[in-house]
Amino acid sequence: MNEKEIGEIRRRFKDDRNAIGSIxxxxxxxxxxxxxxxxQPLSMLSEDERDMFLGVLRKTLSGKLGKNLLPMEFExxxxxYGEEHKLLMTVRDSALKDDAAVEELFRRIVETVxxxxxxxxxxxxxxxxxxxxxxxxxxxxxxxNEVYRYIMCSICPVKETKPALSYYMRxxxxxxxxxxxxxxxxxxxxxxxxFDERSxxxxxxxxxxxDTKASxxxxxxxxxxxxxxxxxxxxxxxxxxxxxxxxxxxxxYEVVEGVHQQLREMMEVHKESHEPEPLTLNHxxxxxxxxxxxxxxxxxxxxGRKFQEAFGEETAINPANVIQPKQVxxxxxxxxxxxxxxxxxxxxxxxxxxxKYILIRAQDGVQVNGVDIAIEx
Numbered sequence: 208m209n210e211k212e213i214g215e216i217r218r219r220f221k222d223d224r225n226a227i228g229s230i231x232x233x234x235x236x237x238x239x240x241x242x243x244x245x246x247q248p249l250s251m252l253s254e255d256e257r258d259m260f261l262g263v264l265r266k267t268l269s270g271k272l273g274k275n276l277l278p279m280e281f282e283x284x285x286x287x288y289g290e291e292h293k294l295l296m297t298v299r300d301s302a303l304k305d306d307a308a309v310e311e312l313f314r315r316i317v318e319t320v321x322x323x324x325x326x327x328x329x330x331x332x333x334x335x336x337x338x339x340x341x342x343x344x345x346x347x348x349x350x351x352n353e354v355y356r357y358i359m360c361s362i363c364p365v366k367e368t369k370p371a372l373s374y375y376m377r378x379x380x381x382x383x384x385x386x387x388x389x390x391x392x393x394x395x396x397x398x399x400x401x402f403d404e405r406s407x408x409x410x411x412x413x414x415x416x417x418d419t420k421a422s423x424x425x426x427x428x429x430x431x432x433x434x435x436x437x438x439x440x441x442x443x444x445x446x447x448x449x450x451x452x453x454x455x456x457x458x459x460y461e462v463v464e465g466v467h468q469q470l471r472e473m474m475e476v477h478k479e480s481h482e483p484e485p486l487t488l489n490h491x492x493x494x495x496x497x498x499x500x501x502x503x504x505x506x507x508x509x510x511g512r513k514f515q516e517a518f519g520e521e522t523a524i525n526p527a528n529v530i531q532p533k534q535v536x537x538x539x540x541x542x543x544x545x546x547x548x549x550x551x552x553x554x555x556x557x558x559x560x561x562x563k564y565i566l567i568r569a570q571d572g573v574q575v576n577g578v579d580i581a582i583e584x
Contacts (some may be wrong), residue, residue: 209483212402220265222257231299231303232329233313267361267396267415272485274439277414291432296400299358302332319425329361355407361393441530446529453510457489460556465500470526487523490514
């Protein structure tokens with residue numbers, strides 16, 4: 208799925224745009240016990256409650272593709288014979304009415320999800336009459352013949368509020384507010400099947416994670432029988448490690464920041480092109496960026512080799528996962544300097560009388576603890 212297709216499904220979660228019959232779910236306490244289950248028709252909720260439910264579901268399709276939204280693919284054998292794929296299909300095709308299948312899905316999630324505290328599992332099924340779009344992108348509601356039927360699951364932490372003194376405006380009085388349980392935005396979720404090329408793809412799904420550090424490997428294995436991609440934070444740390452090792456300790460500020468700046472420019476060009484697929488670079492393309500920024504050829508070659516070892520021979524990664532697009536950070540011992548990427552030229556490094564310095568060119572006024580100071584020659 209690309210960003211346009213994800214956005215098209217996300218727009219379904221409006222009160223007048225969906226065909227959701229009911230919301231099924233269960234509440235799980237901090238001991239991983241299912242305390243209660245519910246099956247609530249969406250139409251029976253008040254307008255405000257529907258908006259809140261749909262808002263929660265909509266956030267399950269939020270974030271960056273490749274960072275928070277992770278596509279996955281089933282193998283042909285799984286689609287034909289896999290019990291994990293069969294379970295998801297049963298839940299979808301029954302429109303959540305197969306109690307045994309729904310409860311089995313809940314059980315698998317509860318046993319494998321890595322979340323602290325209590326949480327709520329929400330499950331919906333929707334049918335989308337996909338409208339035809341012309342080459343110019345114009346929508347023609349009467350020209351489509353595709354019906355995309357899908358399920359979506361949202362896993363939302365539940366937070367307990369503390370008792371507090373509260374003012375009640377109608378009574379014009381203060382009273383004690385009792386402890387409540389508030390549903391937080393989803394931490395995890397998934398969409399099945401995928402919506403690829405604006406059509407049903409039974410070989411794919413889309414996984415959502417708010418936390419880009421956690422892999423949820425056990426949950427992926429139980430629900431999809433496959434390995435999750437490397438989390439975005441781990442991609443960043445791995446990239447930093449192999450970049451540092453490839454430079455053999457000889458990388459200058461100008462070279463390292465030059466590589467990051469070129470990646471930022473590539474990301475900006477890709478953004479302006481309005482290409483729905485995210486920008487990705489493989490080991491050869493990344494090594495080419497290094498060479499163009501002054502990294503010696505043998506170091507760039509070593510980087511490419513380490514890249515393949517760490518990420519996989521055929522893997523391409525999104526530069527947005529491995530660099531800070533809008534910020535430059537320079538750190539030494541207990542000192543860290545952060546500045547906007549467009550002002551990276553204000554920083555330089557130098558050795559003066561045998562001592563290493565990080566220099567920041569001062570512009571306009573300079574303050575220390577809020578007090579203007581003078582810089583003397």
